[in-house]
Amino acid sequence: MQGIWTTERIRAAEDRLLAVTPDGELMRRAAFGLSVHAAEMLAEHTGSVSGRRVTLLVGSGNNGGDALWAGAFLRRRNVAVSAILLKSERAHAQGLAALKRSGGKVVSVEDGPQWIGRADLVIDGIVGISARGPLRADAAALWEHVSSPVLAVDLPSGVDPDTGAVDGPAVVADRTVTFGALKPVHALAPASCGEVALVDIGLRPELGDPDLQRLDTADVAAAWPVPGPGDDKYSQGVVGVAAGSATYPGAAVLAAGAAVRATSGLVRYAGHAADVVRGRWPETIATGSVTDAGRVQAWVVGPGIGTGHEGRDVLRFVLGRGVPVCADADATTIIAHSPDVLDARDPDTPLVLTPHAGEYERLMGSPPGADRVAAARSAARKYDAVVLLKGHCTVVAAPDGRALVNTPQGSWLATAGSGDVLSGLVGALLAAGLDPWLAAGAAAHVHSLAGSMAADGAPTSASGILDAVPDAIRAIRSHPL
Ligand SMILES: NC(=O)C1=CN([C@@H]2O[C@H](COP(=O)(O)OP(=O)(O)OC[C@H]3O[C@@H](n4cnc5c(N)ncnc54)[C@H](O)[C@@H]3O)[C@@H](O)[C@H]2O)[C@H](O)CC1
Numbered sequence: 001m002q003g004i005w006t007t008e009r010i011r012a013a014e015d016r017l018l019a020v021t022p023d024g025e026l027m028r029r030a031a032f033g034l035s036v037h038a039a040e041m042l043a044e045h046t047g048s049v050s051g052r053r054v055t056l057l058v059g060s061g062n063n064g065g066d067a068l069w070a071g072a073f074l075r076r077r078n079v080a081v082s083a084i085l086l087k088s089e090r091a092h093a094q095g096l097a098a099l100k101r102s103g104g105k106v107v108s109v110e111d112g113p114q115w116i117g118r119a120d121l122v123i124d125g126i127v128g129i130s131a132r133g134p135l136r137a138d139a140a141a142l143w144e145h146v147s148s149p150v151l152a153v154d155l156p157s158g159v160d161p162d163t164g165a166v167d168g169p170a171v172v173a174d175r176t177v178t179f180g181a182l183k184p185v186h187a188l189a190p191a192s193c194g195e196v197a198l199v200d201i202g203l204r205p206e207l208g209d210p211d212l213q214r215l216d217t218a219d220v221a222a223a224w225p226v227p228g229p230g231d232d233k234y235s236q237g238v239v240g241v242a243a244g245s246a247t248y249p250g251a252a253v254l255a256a257g258a259a260v261r262a263t264s265g266l267v268r269y270a271g272h273a274a275d276v277v278r279g280r281w282p283e284t285i286a287t288g289s290v291t292d293a294g295r296v297q298a299w300v301v302g303p304g305i306g307t308g309h310e311g312r313d314v315l316r317f318v319l320g321r322g323v324p325v326c327a328d329a330d331a332t333t334i335i336a337h338s339p340d341v342l343d344a345r346d347p348d349t350p351l352v353l354t355p356h357a358g359e360y361e362r363l364m365g366s367p368p369g370a371d372r373v374a375a376a377r378s379a380a381r382k383y384d385a386v387v388l389l390k391g392h393c394t395v396v397a398a399p400d401g402r403a404l405v406n407t408p409q410g411s412w413l414a415t416a417g418s419g420d421v422l423s424g425l426v427g428a429l430l431a432a433g434l435d436p437w438l439a440a441g442a443a444a445h446v447h448s449l450a451g452s453m454a455a456d457g458a459p460t461s462a463s464g465i466l467d468a469v470p471d472a473i474r475a476i477r478s479h480p481l
């Protein structure tokens, strides 16, 4: 797993490291790594490095210092470097001196637009982990002239470093080079960061346990259940799917299908769409009601069951079975409106809730807000459940405080029925015995990869995502560990 630390933790660790490192050494390490990426981008986008033009947008703190020192290093490769100082009187003195010594130019903010216009690469050294809010007016005015590739120093300026929220003018980078450790913005704002590269400046020993995690492919590959010689259809875990209705069988077909495709375990379907599900997935054991569905190791409940009495009875029954439950869609709404259904749940049995923002608001009485990690953690505590908060980036929080972020590949999942597929994947992994927090994270990871594979650059559908699940699992399992 990739550790992610908040800016407060990063700053504390940097202070500890600065205390035992020669003055300026950390910054030069960061800046040298930054200059290597800048040269790589110049070569990538223009075919050469020497003679190319780089413009630095320089803020008043150490983020600007990184950019100035990187400019000095680029000068050694005969790159023409010009620096626009947003607050010339507060620019990082040593960095500015280093740039001038190397032959770099300092240009006025007024002349900035023309130096930006002719740049082969713009380096965003406006603000880093001290950022508060969107770009200020002077920086925003310059940003409007940028049309070249952009390299962000530490993080794209104007994006909240700890939540990834963008609520005003902000840099959109092709690549972000960060130092020491990932910050939440790098997982929560992929569209703003572009490709994220991490430069080691020796910070890791000072950091301690991360505040957040991001599953990497190796984690998902290791977690995903695969049958062994001693397995049979039961040993992989039997998952029950209580979804859909005679009027709306689609959710049942999608959720049951996802469970069928996720693992080799047996899938039992229970509900009024039994004939349709059986017809589409003959390998399932489909019955008309949860009460005669037989034994399972986990339940998926909610998609298309309706929020009336019958839906409530189905949910109450499932919650009372003493096995992990993934409650999605209508089940989330029922829990929000009739929390007494949770009385049926044995407190020790894991519950996974998978709300989108609207369902979250029903559960919690207010929308998730800018800090979606804090929001997911708050719901996890309130319901003593793993909460998978859907969004462009999915956040999964556990009642014990663990939280992970799944950085999606595109926005292809925003299509009807996509959530039904996700809930089937979660249920299958719960039935296989995975830790519920890991099961939700791994399911979100595969769901997101299946979405981008199914889309392959064009809009897709829940059925397309479902069909791509096996290829997504193959891709993850074939990834070099
Ligand atoms: N500590 C080190 O030696 C290392 C630091 N690194 C780099 O340092 C920055 C953090 O630098 P800091 O001096 O704390 O502040 P910033 O440069 O992030 O901010 C400067 C300044 O910007 C103003 N500001 C705040 N919000 C905005 C905004 N939205 N728009 C414009 N300007 C804004 C405010 O006045 C701030 O004080 C860190 O990110 C690294 O790049 C290296 O990591 C290596 C070692």
Ligand SMILES: [K+]
Residues within 6 Å of the ligand: 063, 124, 125, 126, 127, 128, 152, 153, 154, 155, 156, 157
């Ligand atoms: K920046």
